[in-house]
Amino acid sequence: MFRCLISSVRFLFRSPVKLSIIAIITLSVLRSLRINSNSILTETDEIVEACHFPKLSLSFQGLGFMPHKIIRPVCYSKFSPVIIQNYSLRLIYKRLNCSVRFYLGHGDHFYRVKSISLVRDVNIPILSDHFIVRCNQTSTPHPDVPYITIRNDKKIRQRLATVRKQNDDLNILILGLDSISRLQYERMLPKTHAHIKKLNGTILKGYNILGDGTPAQVIPMLTGMLERELPSTLHRDANGSFVDVYPFIWNTLRDRGYVTGYSEDGTQIGIWTLRLKGFNQTPTDHYMLPFYRLPATSAYRSGQNPYCFGKQTTFELFLSYIQRFWTAYSKDKKFFFGFFKQYTHDGYEYGSLLDSSIVNLLDRLSKSRELDRTVVILMSDHGARFSSARLTPQGAIEERLPFMSFILPESFHRKYPHAINALQTNINRFTTPFDVHATLLSLLDMNKLTTTAKDINLTQRNISLFNIIPAQRTCDHIRLPPHWCSCLKWTKVNVNEEIIKKAAKHVVDYINKILSAQCRPLTLESIRGAQMYRSHKNFSASVQRGFRVLGHWNQTDGIIFYQITLTTKPNDAIYEATVQYTANTGHLNTNHNDISRLNAYKTSADCIVRSYPHLRKFCFCIK
Numbered sequence: 001m002f003r004c005l006i007s008s009v010r011f012l013f014r015s016p017v018k019l020s021i022i023a024i025i026t027l028s029v030l031r032s033l034r035i036n037s038n039s040i041l042t043e044t045d046e047i048v049e050a051c052h053f054p055k056l057s058l059s060f061q062g063l064g065f066m067p068h069k070i071i072r073p074v075c076y077s078k079f080s081p082v083i084i085q086n087y088s089l090r091l092i093y094k095r096l097n098c099s100v101r102f103y104l105g106h107g108d109h110f111y112r113v114k115s116i117s118l119v120r121d122v123n124i125p126i127l128s129d130h131f132i133v134r135c136n137q138t139s140t141p142h143p144d145v146p147y148i149t150i151r152n153d154k155k156i157r158q159r160l161a162t163v164r165k166q167n168d169d170l171n172i173l174i175l176g177l178d179s180i181s182r183l184q185y186e187r188m189l190p191k192t193h194a195h196i197k198k199l200n201g202t203i204l205k206g207y208n209i210l211g212d213g214t215p216a217q218v219i220p221m222l223t224g225m226l227e228r229e230l231p232s233t234l235h236r237d238a239n240g241s242f243v244d245v246y247p248f249i250w251n252t253l254r255d256r257g258y259v260t261g262y263s264e265d266g267t268q269i270g271i272w273t274l275r276l277k278g279f280n281q282t283p284t285d286h287y288m289l290p291f292y293r294l295p296a297t298s299a300y301r302s303g304q305n306p307y308c309f310g311k312q313t314t315f316e317l318f319l320s321y322i323q324r325f326w327t328a329y330s331k332d333k334k335f336f337f338g339f340f341k342q343y344t345h346d347g348y349e350y351g352s353l354l355d356s357s358i359v360n361l362l363d364r365l366s367k368s369r370e371l372d373r374t375v376v377i378l379m380s381d382h383g384a385r386f387s388s389a390r391l392t393p394q395g396a397i398e399e400r401l402p403f404m405s406f407i408l409p410e411s412f413h414r415k416y417p418h419a420i421n422a423l424q425t426n427i428n429r430f431t432t433p434f435d436v437h438a439t440l441l442s443l444l445d446m447n448k449l450t451t452t453a454k455d456i457n458l459t460q461r462n463i464s465l466f467n468i469i470p471a472q473r474t475c476d477h478i479r480l481p482p483h484w485c486s487c488l489k490w491t492k493v494n495v496n497e498e499i500i501k502k503a504a505k506h507v508v509d510y511i512n513k514i515l516s517a518q519c520r521p522l523t524l525e526s527i528r529g530a531q532m533y534r535s536h537k538n539f540s541a542s543v544q545r546g547f548r549v550l551g552h553w554n555q556t557d558g559i560i561f562y563q564i565t566l567t568t569k570p571n572d573a574i575y576e577a578t579v580q581y582t583a584n585t586g587h588l589n590t591n592h593n594d595i596s597r598l599n600a601y602k603t604s605a606d607c608i609v610r611s612y613p614h615l616r617k618f619c620f621c622i623k
């Protein structure tokens, strides 16, 4: 094609033609070359975006989220016997017999208590980020009062003192919310959405999940790898390691002079502790999780309203830790990852409470000029997994398209226009948490980033979003199974077709095969719907053994994927399962990662929560 165009241009030069025609042809050649250089396309490749995302409606009916039904909690001040100032606390009441209990320890283990008696107006240096104050009057004991703050840690300060400060140092703040799709974020947090736009932020529209639940997104975002590619850290694996073995990005950032912080609420469904062994050592310089594990913390907030913590909402408390971290290290390079679940994990009734709090945080960071040197990433992990909305075709797509946005400082826009251009080009491209990991890494070396992207090819899985993602990239190129891919063209199939009945039976047989003896066997109740996708080119599928995927094989043709929505008894479950059918051999294949549970299982799987947490969506406990 290229040779042909060159000869056409030569011909045009020899002919008495208008210059404008030459200009048009030259421009199209240049355009073609530019795209070639960015995505390593061959001459015959079409320059179209290969991933076609379905058109979704923002005003989606049947969401189960009605803004007028939102109940706003009224939070009241509670008894608070100490004041925190300059990394110290002091008792402010007379005639109270109080002591502070600091918690000293590491990771997700039990912490040692160091108790100090308090005297009114005497400052006590704060030894741990979380602590409680216990007071007794002569007759009436007060409930323990929990506190969270940022301690002044000499070791951290000494380390940071050796870091050379530079004018273009960038802080990174990531604030994630659980279970909100991109569109639901816009519906539920309209002020935040508008604020991101006002700050020239970018919201990705083709950002796709990589599997079921939170860790399947957060592990690749923070490590650049899938859980199955990393050493086993499963509770039930006697030889498993603590998650400390993962190559977390905060380790890289700490090595590059950053002070680091991490917080996550909802520790009973902890990202690193529900199925995994948690941290042996504290992962970041400041770590809020142990605060949430204190019995005093749950007692303090479960009083009148679980959404309140004293006069603040629990989300304001969560953000106040980030704010304190920012203030405590005003002169240092900072990285903080906060992930908040309480208002959105089990429904959206209180979700809109998040909106003003996030805008207020952004305003405060803006007023203190922190946004001049901070990259803010507001995001979610996946859309709703269980709800009436999830049962609709749009709900199924929304689960797979979460929220991912970037607010970059004005100076960054001025200094790296090519990176901004690439990021904006990528808005409609197929992107994943792997790319966010690569983007975070590239923020450390922006001067080395080249947007010509000579090395990028279609099968590269982690691509910085400051490079242009190849237009032809699809789920297939990064080996994302069709079950999770939001840009495939599925065709409806009649549920009475023999192959659908066979595939549905295969799914239930498969579930029964992997269920533990503590769970009742399932029977197929009904098939609610089915659709198919025929892979027209090489496709790689996961090979699974003992629940850990060991490798891949390639099949060339005759493969059809069936996605079936079915119900089972006795657990009254609704499943959406993807089954791979190899027409040449008649072989059916599925695995537990490609089966979504579309209604909540609540406490029905409690008997295996520790032993087989990955089977919770299938198990209906015998006892």
Ligand SMILES: [Zn+2]
Binding pocket: 178, 179, 213, 214, 381, 382
């Ligand atoms: Zn989640």
